[in-house]
Each structure stands twice: as C-alpha cells, then as structure tokens.
Amino acid sequence: xxxxxxxxxxxxxxxxxxxxxxxxxxxxxxxxxxxxxxxxxxxxxxxxxxxxxxxxxxxxxxxxxxxxxxxxxxxxxxxxxxxxxxxxxxxxxxxxxxxxxxxxxxxxxxxxxxxxxxxxxxxxxxxxxxxxxxxxxxxxxxxxxxxxxxxxxxxxxxxxxxxxxxxxxxxxxxxxxxxxxxxxxxxxxxxxxxxxxxxxxxxxxxxxxxxxxxxxxxxxxxxxxxxxxxxxxxxxxxxxxxxxxxxxxxxxxxxxxxxxxxxxxxxxxxxxxxxxxxxxxxxxxxxxxxxxxxxxxxxxxxxxxxxxxxxxxxxxxxxxxxxxxxxxx
Amino acid sequence: xxxxxxxxxxxxxxxxxxxxxxxxxxxxxxxxxxxxxxxxxxxxxxxxxxxxxxxxxxxxxxxxxxxxxxxxxxxxxxxxxxxxxxxxxxxxxxxxxxxxxxxxxxxxxxxxxxxxxxxxxxxxxxxxxxxxxxxxxxxxxxxxxxxxxxxxxxxxxxxxxxxxxxxxxxxxxxxxxxxxxxxxxxxxxxx
Numbered sequence: 046x047x048x049x050x051x052x053x054x055x056x057x058x059x060x061x062x063x064x065x066x067x068x069x070x071x072x073x074x075x076x077x078x079x080x081x082x083x084x085x086x087x088x089x090x091x092x093x094x095x096x097x098x099x100x101x102x103x104x105x106x107x108x109x110x111x112x113x114x115x116x117x118x119x120x121x122x123x124x125x126x127x128x129x130x131x132x133x134x135x136x137x138x139x140x141x142x143x144x145x146x147x148x149x150x151x152x153x154x155x156x157x158x159x160x161x162x163x164x165x166x167x168x169x170x171x172x173x174x175x176x177x178x179x180x181x182x183x184x185x186x187x188x189x190x191x192x193x194x195x196x197x198x199x200x201x202x203x204x205x206x207x208x209x210x211x212x213x214x215x216x217x218x219x220x221x222x223x224x225x226x227x228x229x230x231x232x233x234x235x236x237x238x239x240x241x242x243x244x245x246x247x248x249x250x251x252x253x254x255x256x257x258x259x260x261x262x263x264x265x266x267x268x269x270x271x272x273x274x275x276x277x278x279x280x281x282x283x284x285x286x287x288x289x290x291x292x293x294x295x296x297x298x299x300x301x302x303x304x305x306x307x308x309x310x311x312x313x314x315x316x317x318x319x320x321x322x323x324x325x326x327x328x329x330x331x332x333x334x335x336x337x338x339x340x341x342x343x344x345x346x347x348x349x350x351x352x353x354x355x356x357x358x359x360x361x362x363x364x365x366x367x368x369x370x371x372x373x374x
Numbered sequence: 375x376x377x378x379x380x381x382x383x384x385x386x387x388x389x390x391x392x393x394x395x396x397x398x399x400x401x402x403x404x405x406x407x408x409x410x411x412x413x414x415x416x417x418x419x420x421x422x423x424x425x426x427x428x429x430x431x432x433x434x435x436x437x438x439x440x441x442x443x444x445x446x447x448x449x450x451x452x453x454x455x456x457x458x459x460x461x462x463x464x465x466x467x468x469x470x471x472x473x474x475x476x477x478x479x480x481x482x483x484x485x486x487x488x489x490x491x492x493x494x495x496x497x498x499x500x501x502x503x504x505x506x507x508x509x510x511x512x513x514x515x516x517x518x519x520x521x522x523x524x525x526x527x528x529x530x531x532x533x534x535x536x537x538x539x540x541x542x543x544x545x546x547x548x549x550x551x552x553x554x555x556x557x558x559x560x561x562x563x564x565x
Contacts, residue, residue, distance in 0.1 A: 053546055054542065056539075059542070060535055063538060064531045066531065066534050067527045067528075067530040067531035067534065071512055098537075098542065099534060102490070102541065105486055105487060106483070108479045108483040109484070110509060112480050114466075115480075115507055115508050117463055117470070118459065118462075118480050118483075118484055119507055121455065121458040121462040121463075122488065122499075122500070123500050124458040124462065125451070125454045125457075125488070248405075248406070316407060319407055319411045320407055325411070326411065
C-alpha cells in the first residue's frame, strides 16, 4: 500500500498494534510488557492511530459480549461460516452446468439448492422486467413467458421436454401424439395430456394450474403421482403433492396484460406489479394485508396504482418519477 | 444548486438506462423478485452516495454488476447467519431471556463481524470471535479448537490485523473489494 495519506497507519504499525492487542486482551501481560506497550503508543502518532482502529474494532463486539446468548451467537457464526464455502461451490457447479452442455449437465445441477440463482444465464428463452414474451415452438406449442422467468427447451425424437428454470410460463401444447410433452421443475415432472396449463416455480414449490385437458404430476422424490384435471390447480414440492383446488384465473390472465385479484393481499399484488415496474415500488408493512379485488393493467403500472389508491385506504407517494411508495392513509 | 441539479439529472439518466438491466440481472442471481428489487434499489442508493465518473455504458454496467454481486453475496451470508442463529436458538435447552430487540442487535453485530472477517480462514475467524465475543482465554479457545494457545494468540493477531486493514481501506474512502471468488459474468444479458 503506498502512503498517499499521512493519517493512514503503515502496515507495520497495524501489525504491531494487532500483536499488542492479542497479548493485552488476555490480561496476562506482565508489568514490564504493559510499560513497553505504553512506550510504543507514545512513540508515534501512527501507533496511536493504529491503536484507535483496534479499539473501534473491539467495540463492535460489545453487543455480543453483553448478550446472555453470546455462546449461541458464536456457534451460529461458526455454523454459518463453515457452510459458506460449500455453498459457493454449488453455485459454481450450477453455473458450469448451465453454460456448458446445459442439458446433459442438468441432472447434476438441478439438485443443488442454489442452482436457480445461477441458472438463467444459459437458458434458451427468457423474459426480462416488464415484459411478457410469447414464443412459438416448432411443434405448434405456444409458450407465454412471464416477466423475470426463463426456460430451456430439449426436444428429441421421442419426447418434447421443457425445463422451467425460474418464474412462470403458460403453455398451450401443440398436437403430437407420438412425443409426450414434459415440463420439469426443481420439484418434479409434469406430463401434459393434450392441454393448456401454467407452471410457476417458487421457493415453496411448483404450482400447476390447468385450463384445458389434464396434467400428470410426478414430484421428484416421491413415488406417487397425480393428475390435475382442467379447471383445477395443485401445488407440489419434491416430496409431496398437495390436494387440488379450483384453478386461479389470475394464473392465466397475465398473458393478456391483466392482473386479477380476488381477495388477494396487497403485498402479493405489489410483488406482482414490481415485475412490471422499472423503478422502486415500496409498500409499508401496515398496508400489506389489505385485500384487493378487481382487475388491474400490468402494462401500465402507474395506472394500476392509481386504481388501487381509488379503492383502498392507501396513499401514493411519488417523490421522484421512478420512486413510488405506498402507505396507509 | 446547479451542481446538485446536474447530479440528480445524471443520476436519473443512469437510473433510467440501467436500473431495468440491473434488476433483471440481480433477479437471475437471487431468484426472488422482491429481494432483487430491494437490492437493485440499494445499489443505486450507494451509487448516489458515492458518485463515480463513467466513460461509457459498459463501464457503468461493469461497476454496477461488481457492486451488486458483492451485495448478493452479502445477502446470502446474512441469510445463512440468520438461519444459523435461529437454528441454534431453537436448539437451546433453555429458552433465551433476551428480548427480540436484543436478539436483533446480536444478529446485526454478527453480520458486521462476518463482513470484517470474511477474508480469513474459518478457523481463524472462529478463534477470534470466541476469544473476543465470549471473552475466553487463549487456553479455553485452544482447547475448543484443539490447537496450541500460542496458535490462538497468533490467530487473534492475524484476525485483528485483517479487520484493521479493512478499516484503513474504508477510512481512505476506497471501496471495499469483495474478496469472495465470484461467478463469471453472464455471457449475454437480455433486458
């Protein structure tokens, strides 16, 4: 480090200060050693500067030192730092899979928990913020990709396979009786039985909503499978398939640029609008549980917000053009 | 007055041209739209508080990507700390007497300490935190880690020096460089 500023202590001074600290904190320094430390401190402004760093760093520990749970805190720290390098390798592994032979590498990396984070970079199709993309595949299948979503395509002679990497897609399958149509998510496999359906992948699981035909669901780690008929939806994780519920029309409405709310918490509505809003969209905690009903345009977030403000007890703050915050009246 | 207007104009320009892109990039990295929106927002706030001069759009994006990448790593580390802290508390035989605020303060302090000690080998960081946070003697730490107490003294000095160097970098106004090996940048970016 070059000495560009006089105030900054040299490496040597910092090293000495750190060594003094390691000795003095034990309380085992002899009187002679303490005297030597005082002399060291008095000798140079640089030493005093370095020592002030030591004191500042030591003070950061005081909330821990005074906590009754300090041993617990330290073991939590140890647990977290021991886990960190392993996670990093998983991310890199995921990246290698998605950049290289993405389909062959897939089986390996789909099992890493963080694969979704690194995965979109190599995907075949994706939609960015504030856009819904419509893609026509060679077999006559149409796929609508929701904002901030992505999937891979792998068609072979024997099957048509899509991998939903992140987000949500709506699929209208083309007719091809000789090749089954399969969608894989992190949580399992779906087989379309001549159909129109949406697949949404989140942390909590995959949600499949079927509008026409039917879809067979195979959770990844469960031997069981189930069929979701038209008009129904089901959520599943790698281990379980939850019971059927009526399909939410909102799952299909986004492809028309509409957000349908039916008693939906405002927090969820705002989370959805954020996909379509380029700026900051904040929501105060008190307003999160307000119930929203009606349909709102996704392609005009400002208008959607004004509409919300006209039916809910909320106030919109727009201090800057790209900054909107929502609070209770 | 005019200077600040110029700054806010530049900033709006940067925001308008790159926020979209950054948000999409961060979302891909995190896989969570709400976290991504917060993080991308914070990145621009940092840019606003630490204005930089850029020659071209490529430089802006390289800078934003580096900053956002560091912030993603921070977020993951904070989350895993939080998770570990909750797990350890849940596994305690006796429920904690600390209030929610006190617990939050502990977590906050742990996060700060984790940021300071990130460059160190886990064993060194663990020794330092045990010694200082729990005010354990060198011998006690040595027994826990199965090393000599001389080694513990060395670890403590090494960790303190590492924190001091970070402190010095921050004092000199240099941006803190993320030392974590980061994933290579995506080849293409659609926005």
